Amino acid sequence: MFSSSILLQILACAIYGNWWPMLSALMYVVVPMPCMFFGGGSTQSLISRDGGGWIDAAKFLTGASTVGSLAIPIILRHAGMIETGAMLIEFTSFFIFICTVMCFHRASLDDDW
Template sequence: MEPIVALIAMAFAAAVGVTFLVLGCALYDNWWPMFVLIFYFLSPLPTVISRRMSDSLDTASSACVELAIFLTSGIVISAIGLPLVLAHVNTIDWGACALVLAGDLVVFLTILGYFFVFGNEDMDYSSW
């Protein structure tokens, strides 16, 4: 897939994921699930910092890479857990929780897709 097509597809997917989040908030008139946006912004940071600090992500035994994976998985699990906890204590409805979880799934898969498509360090950006 051409990088520009992948970028457009990922932008569309991210917009769909955020739309699910906004629908979960607006339809049920409760804006507490919007705190999940913080996790959306925090989730790629450990990987970005790890790539900057380590020589290569190909070495699976690098402590920096392992820490980045651990922190990223903690952020993703927190983003999934927040709407579940809010629904469990009746702060939000379960329908809003389902929409937020659908948005989480789409957004995090989009972030993962970004790292798969643009993670190659040898990519020539002048070929677009």
């Protein structure tokens, strides 16, 4: 699923001959970083209510980078730098990426795996 998300990123750039949409692919690298650095490397800390300052910072930064992943194509489209089709392909890619993360999180919660 992650590979198809990256493929859609590349197709959004290649079909329209504009490589600006690759900025949101950079956000795919940034999204898991707060969880890895501040959350102890576990996705369990993002859904728990307890925590501390570092866990809350990880939650905030993960949310901010997720919103940035959606905002970059919208801003680029509003500025006229990318086409509407490229923006829609970017949104599809983001949806597949989020589904991949949710499947990984669900599999990591189960002890049977």
